[in-house]
Amino acid sequence: MGAPGRRGKVVGMSAQPVNHHADHPGFSGVVGATIGLELLLTGRPVARLAADLADVAPGDHVVDIGCGPGNAVRKAAHRGARATGVDPAPVMLRLARLVTRVGGIDWREGTAESVPLADGAATVWWSLATVHHWKDVAGGLREAHRVLAPGGRLLALERQVRPGAKGFASHGWTREQADAFAEHCREAGFTEARVTGHRAGLRNFWAVRALRA
Template structure:
């Protein structure tokens, strides 16, 4: 995905700002002070700001394919390492992060399997991966129960353990979060 343009990014940020959803995902990630964390598809940086409060700005990193969102997130969270990239091209070293999370971005990825493979490789042993999407009845801007099963199977294929789905009711929506861990030893 090439990302949103300047006007589209600002409109998306305005109409899709759900602080309670961001808070729910960051809380589920159980971030600790000094723990390196990555947000994939950070948008304007709302959840990134919450993660920085828990882990410390110097320990948070983010990627987004939109130059406008990257600029917005950098401004919102000075000290965070925010880069222009998508899930399939995350530019950090393998094994770098104790936690990686996405929020309403996976359905935008051009190649879901490539993105999942890339993210699982970026996790340190024992690291946590959280993939959050709005739960839907049919395919769209979110994830269906059938798609959850597909993603869970791919995570297992990529060596993730403890693969499970946590559902959170946020306002009128249900948030589905696939949670998995990187094994301590290969």
Template sequence: MPIDFHSPANRLTYTHRTAGADWARLVGDLVDPVGARVVDVGCGGGVYTTAWLDLGAASAVGVDFSAAILSGARERAGSSSREGLSFREDDAYATGLPDGGADIVFERALIHHLDDLAGCFREARRLLAPGGTLIVQDRTPADVARPGTAGHLRGFFFERFPALLTIETARRPTGATVEAALREAGFTAVRTTALAETRRTYTDAREVGTDLRARTGRSILHDLTDAELDELAACIESKLPSRTPITEIDHWTIWSAGR
């Protein structure tokens, strides 16, 4: 069954990673985060909400529609929450935050869950002060279709279970669709950039299998049964060098647009 974002059992699903240095370099080329007011819509486990503070943002508000997921984000942030960090339960179409109160709105791995991209982007534009920037990070069908390699493990998911590729491709908007929705919402200076982001470095193939069986941060794997998941993990372990570190790369498309 697809992942239930509201289940307490999944509250820590998106907390077990850090933002990559390659991600930080790319967003630093797009915007100046120092002193910025950031809203992270669809923040999940809060990994990137806190990453903006690490880049020098003055404040970062994580917004998510799931109380369970937000409880995990707050737990990850620690009981003594960082200065400038806050989380709120609200909707991507209506965040409840004030007009013009953000310099940067960030939406990572959000839009493939939505039916109305222009509506989501209109809300982001409302949040931004004049001169502010929206940054959207997600996968296109072309990103999804990359073949499996020791660095791109996701490709092996679809090689072993082609039905997953059908599901994944159907829910990913094309670049042209995203760009059109940004312009419909009133954004200008739309720019598209590719990002190869380090997801994690594993000590060996066995650790890769352990991560896969936990479905950590991989919502597409919730469409597999436990038996299928174990089969996939064993299959991928067999394709990887057994005693060397594995660095997994996620391929993304990033759109930036000005208010």
């Protein structure tokens, strides 16, 4: 097995790291706004799945890393939680603010590796279809561990993809990559890391859940 580093762990000779699209340039301008609108229209089933898997309830503080236009952030708020959406793209945050009508939400510019929140601020931390874009998996999980209070719940969702998929079809995880991320979570000090498969809308997803010790 490869040693952990800035890229995700390689678990086999031909395996892709969990952040195999870390070189993605991000979202900005007209293209970013267009993608944001598409995510806004198609992201509700994933938001509902995330809130169900994380068992979001009143009293929680949910932090969404790579929140995009904020579907899952609003879902958490509608369930009575305080919610913070974090995204590196100003165009996504502008869209999120524009369409949000529910209270209890804060929007902040940041990345998985640099979250603008205090230690132990959150009870739920999730990253929905974004871990494969992270620049530094170990760094992102260190931040998750820092921001979550003891007993806090971590959730990562990624679209299920086939080994060897190319282009857009590769944006997600194989089962091997999901297992590798669960191992990363254990190495970062999380407990009870597990992988499960789920369906949201027309797509299948891998979920990795763990607890902050």
